[in-house]
Amino acid sequence: MAVDAHAAATQGMDLFNTAFLHSQIFWTAVAFGLMMFIMAWKVLPVITAILDERAERIRNDLDTADAKRQEAELSLAAYEKKLAEAKGEASDIVSEARVEAKKLVDARLGELEDELKRRRDEATKAIEATKAQAMKELQGQVAELAVQVTEKLLTESVDAKKAEKLTNQAVKNLVN
């Protein structure tokens, strides 16, 4: 072939073979142009758009997540505040109840003490009344006895010894 003959003639010069200079340049330019058209018309717009969309989506998701986190933190704070309030309220109730109970106990104790005091006073009074009564009766009987003794002394003369004996007997009678 003519081409082979030409190549043989320029043996070792293949690399700078200018036989197809125009063909090389033309077809390289055409191939490059076609590829650049495909890239600029379809591939790059589509891929750039989808990359931007994804970036936007990720940014949105991050923002949403951040907002959610802040929301959660707020509600946690609110919950903790409520919890603290409830705890305070509970301890208030407990201490109130304690005070109330103490009051009740104190009142009851006071009442009991009063009651006991009253009963003791009553008993003391009763005892004293009985005592006074007894004394009064005793006095009366002693007086009566003294009258009787005097009568006897007046009616029958008795020595001292007999008188004593009589008196004792009278007292004994009285006591029994």
Next chain:
Amino acid sequence: MSANPLHQFEIHKIYDLQVAGFDLSVTNHTMWLFIGVGLVSLLMLWGSRRAQLVPNRMQSFVEVTIDFIRTLTKETAGESALRFLPFIATLFLFLAAANVIGMVPGSFTATSQMLTTGFMALGVFMIVIGVGFYVQGLKFFKLFYPEGTPWWLAPLIVLLEVISFFARPATLALRLAANMMAGHILLKVFASFVIMLMVVLPPLALVPLLINVALTGLEIGVALLQAYIFTILTCVYLHDALHGH
């Protein structure tokens, strides 16, 4: 197949096409360039076919690729360079496609051709110059005289900067083509060792074979790396054009 390791870089006509006196014939260069670029384009289209917020595997792959180029552009050339993303993304994928499809046995590596890489490097160079003058106006010339340079050093510095500026497309083109070519020649040379040893001392043929397996992996890495380097240098040059030195 020829034993000549340079045979693989030979361009031959597949379909004759003459337009207005220009020879625009479809060659193996054209065919494999279109196969590689077509496959990568289809991959990109397939991955962005029905883009979902929750991506499937293909969509994830395309997203990661695009995001990688986007990050590269932004970090190397700045936020304002993102309007060149279609160009830069295409540049990277185009070179990666051409480089990697060349790893298919029997295929043709379009980027091993100095004329192809030269054309692309010149294209990048022109775009950088255009953007530089469009964005910075005549201040773009400050590129050749960095701020803070002592006046007595100016002649030397300006000369160096001008040379380094105009060396850019040449280095860009040479680096890519040389890397692709060297890798493929190496693979071919080791492959021919395997065949030679099969004739002379069969068990020993295993050594170059294993080396070739490792080299294939390395070359796929180099194919992607060179596409990356070409792209990142383009971004560096764009940074100069957009923001000055």
